[in-house]
Amino acid sequence: MEVLDKVTIETWILPHLSLGQRGKDIKVDPIALIEAIIYKLKTGCQWRQLPVKQFFDGEKLTWQGVYYHFNEWRKDGSAPAARLETSLVERLAAQQAISGFVEHST
DSSP states (O other), X not given: OOSSOHHHIIIIIGGGSOOSTTSOOXXXXXXXXXXXXXHHHHHOOOGGGOOHHHHSSSOOOOHHHHHHHHHHHHHTTHHHHHHHHXXXXXXXXXXXXXXXXXXXXX
C-alpha cells in the first residue's frame, strides 16, 4: 500500500527525520514506516487498528513499533519539519495537476 511515492519520501521526508541518532538504527524499511504513519494520519484510524502487515513484508513490527518511532520523531522535533515539507510537496503536486488539467482542456 503506497501513500506517497518512495522518491517523494526519500527526497522530502527522510532528510528531516532523526534516523539512528542514538546509536540504534531502524531495523525496518524507513520508507514503509513513514508510509504507515502517513496512512494513520490521513485515515484517522486508531493506532491499534493500523494494518501493519500491509506495510511491512515479512518484518515483525507491531503498531506499537510504528507509534514508538512516530512519538520519538515528534518529541525530538523532526516530525514537524517533515510534515511541513510534505504539505509543500502536496500543494505543488496539486498545483501541477490543476495547471496540467487546464492546459489539456484548452
